[in-house]
Amino acid sequence: MHLDFFPSRTLTLYLAKLFVVRIFAVLVMLVLVLMMLDLLSTSGDILAAEGNGQSELLTYVSLRIPQLIARFLPYSVLLATLITLVTLNQNSEVVAMKAAGLSAHQVLAPLLLTALAISIISFGFNERVVTRATATLKAWEASEYGAVPEAADLRANVYLTDGREVLTAASLNGRGDQIEMTDVTWYRRGDTNLIVEQARSARATYAAPGWKLENARIFDVEAATERQAESLIVAKQVTPAQIELESVDPDAEGFFELSDSIEAYEAAGRRTSELRGKWWHKLSGPLSAVLMPLLGAVAAFGLARSGQVFVRALIGMALGFAYFVVDNMAIAMGNFGGYPPLLAAWAPFFLFLLIGETVLVRTEE
Template sequence: MKIVTQYNPLRFLTFGVSIMDRYLVAELLAPFLFGVSLFSSIGVAIGSLELIRKITDAGLPLSTAMKVFLLKMPFFIAFALPASMLLATLITYIRLSSDSELIALRSCGVSIYRLILPAIVMSLIVTVITFAFNEFVVPAANYEASVILDSALNADRKDFQENNIIYPEFGEVDQPNGEKKEILKRLFYAEEFNGELMKNLTIVDRSKTGVNQIVVSESARWNIAENTWDFFNGTIYVISADSSYRNILRFEHHQLQLSRAPLDFARKGRKADDMNIAQVQEQLKLIMPSNDYKEIRKLKVRMQQKIALPFACLVFGLVGAVLGTKPQRTSKATGFGISVLIIFAYYLLRTIGDALGLSGFLTDWMAAWLPNLFGLGTGIWLLFRISR
């Protein structure tokens, strides 16, 4: 009696780990780990050139140099993970194709989609790992390395802007015709800042309709307990709409209900590479009222890049698996060469997108995701061609 089973074209999407899946994943692991070691080593070697120069010029202790070296490694590992996923899928599927193993599986009715599914699943897992690693480990390690290096070089690193704190605050006001117009509501300026106390301040306040207020003060400090500013030894000038003085108030100590934002802005300290996504978002909230479009655009691009980089693992996994499944007789060395070319093209597109995003030619989202979108589109196009 012959049993006929109905073929389901979507069966490759059903959950279940087969012997073939375990075999393919086992084949992918070795080149993936090799790629992580290789690309991380290349990145560390290139990045260490500047460190070696500083060690030579400043005579840093070997223990300090090693500590900075180890703290910099997570940064290079984060960039190595997507490249390693490409190398692993490309070399593995090229090897399987060259040994006719893929032909044998295809002859048994296994579709091309089912063949690359283990690579896609592994790429998704690596994507999650890369995102977590790039979010929780890399920024903290980068920041710690910078602090140690600057301290060893006597660079006196400060997590705040020391001189000329300028914080403009914009807001919408109602016009006589009922429309809203964005204007400069308040301008905060401090000549010096030591991390806690601001000195020689001038605040121009236009937040009230028809009245301008100018505050000149010798010093000011943020009062955490009362959530306000304490100004010391200064004068408040109240100016009417016709530019005449309405009132002059001299004080030794005066509290003003102003925003804390100038203090947070002065303490911004960290670079984008030293912050995770949540910290970048907080920094954006601080500078948004200032209308510093250049810095705002830069932070938005950097934040999108932090999200886009992990998804390069998925893109590389798809492209590598699809290219590797093409019928061919090539060696692992050829696969490595193709990997290098694709990686170079990806980071070239990333650099171009970064430049276009910072210049405002592309939106922050498009600038960061340009190489991923290009790679994903190429991978899907190749997949449909091969599956025919």
């Protein structure tokens, strides 16, 4: 029996089914509660935009829920692990499995396999759904919840420089010569780097070279006068290729798309450590679900009548949440250049893998 990593097929399916049902239940509970709290803080801003109503609130919910699912799925796996293992322990099912000759690792094997499947599904969900929802939501927020953007290539809060000229846009969509900016502001600085002229436009397109601001309102700072121009060409040195580099949002790009962006940054001699860290974390983040059964395994063992089940559950929860704290800290340190990207993304995973395995072996094996 000890030579087989998995228990019998019946027991494996039984444990996997228990685990999946509890993961789904906990995830639904967390997403519903957090979505309601989120709506309480943002519904006023959404409804403040002219013409917005219930349909826009539902649109916001449809864009926000994928982000909540991606963020809190590992937490759901952790809580589901504790609920499943505590229930099995209290019903003496763990005692029965160990009496049948199963080791602690064999008891956890179905949960680990299920968590691995959840990780794979989570990666695909992030690639196909979450990145697109994030790009659309950020662009919508940048336009202050006006018309809902429909384009796929959406980016928000773009900031570009051309010598003493600065060009900003609330949102941007399209690629190459077809790029279109909305809510555009252009600044021209003088010899002392102070702004001497400003122009605002609702829309800007590529003019090859430069960017054409339509119906621009131009304000002369020195003369304190404003005038209207049907069109204005600005930032002639800013190219679509530069915009592609400046407007990379790792949260709104998939794994393979972000790989291309990193290569473009490296070819341009730009710093890529932050993007590289986010790129690695697109793998380590979903895979963190595999750690949760191991970190919460301490709740499965020990006699229920000893009165220590609750304490063991607290220890498992503490280990799980400690991982998320350390993981976020490592990513932040990687963004600031304190850690190499590979170390920032993977060190917490392997550290807590060793911690969980050590606790399990020392206490149960």
